[in-house]
Amino acid sequence: TDRKIIVVPTRTIPQGLSALLSFDPDASADENASAMLSAAENVATGTVTFAARDSEFGGFKIKEGDTMGMTNGKLEFVGDTPVRSVYKVAKALMNKHTSFITLIYGEGITEEEANEALRLIKNKAGDGVDINLVNGGQPVYYYMISVERSGRYNIKRRIWGGSEFAFFGILPGDGCLPGTPTFFCDQKKVAKKSPAVADAADPALGAARP
Numbered sequence: 767t768d769r770k771i772i773v774v775p776t777r778t779i780p781q782g783l784s785a786l787l788s789f790d791p792d793a794s795a796d797e798n799a800s801a802m803l804s805a806a807e808n809v810a811t812g813t814v815t816f817a818a819r820d821s822e823f824g825g826f827k828i829k830e831g832d833t834m835g836m837t838n839g840k841l842e843f844v845g846d847t848p849v850r851s852v853y854k855v856a857k858a859l860m861n862k863h864t865s866f867i868t869l870i871y872g873e874g875i876t877e878e879e880a881n882e883a884l885r886l887i888k889n890k891a892g893d894g895v896d897i898n899l900v901n902g903g904q905p906v907y908y909y910m911i912s913v914e915r916s917g918r919y920n921i922k923r924r925i926w927g928g929s930e931f932a933f934f935g936i937l938p939g940d941g942c943l944p945g946t947p948t949f950f951c952d953q954k955k956v957a958k959k960s961p962a963v964a965d966a967a968d969p970a971l972g973a974a975r976p
Contacts, residue, residue: 780912
């Protein structure tokens with residue numbers, strides 16, 4: 767084949783999503799690789815999950831069922847509620863350069879709990895940070911959180927015309943590409959704008975599919 771293939775290395779789902787949202791179908795492969803890598807590097811990732819068994823890890827004694835909060839893969843907190851844990855994780859990841867936060871809540875978290883977590887994080891982050899709450903529905907992780915230094919919201923507006931989109935799973939509708947993750951599903955514009963994005967991104971997001 768005469769196609770040029772460039773692998774953009776990412777370690778977490780939020781990094782991959784941020785990188786994919788910086789893809790520009792009109793740019794060259796090298797330009798896209800540089801932009802996507804830069805976007806991924808500006809993302810800090812937090813997760814909140816639960817212990818499957820009793821263990822000791824990272825200096826913590828963990829009991830089966832304990833809630834665990836992690837920042838960039840490092841265990842930071844054990845034993846609090848999921849809401850308090852994700853707040854602690856967000857607090858640990860935020861700094862003066864934070865501009866955008868995406869909070870994705872999964873199985874076992876009610877809408878009320880997710881909104882309480884959103885309220886706590888908003889109060890801590892202040893008005894200068896854009897925060898987006900998404901019902902991801904993912905198993906295993908109560909929450910995944912993306913904390914970004916650069917203005918991904920501006921990138922999102924440039925690519926998607928400012929429309930909202932959803933993460934994970936598959937949704938029906940004229941604005942969705944069959945077989946692609948639903949964050950490509952812009953109900954008004956994705957059918958026109960995303961074929962190249964979906965083709966480039968789909969292999970990288972295999973692990974994010976339900």
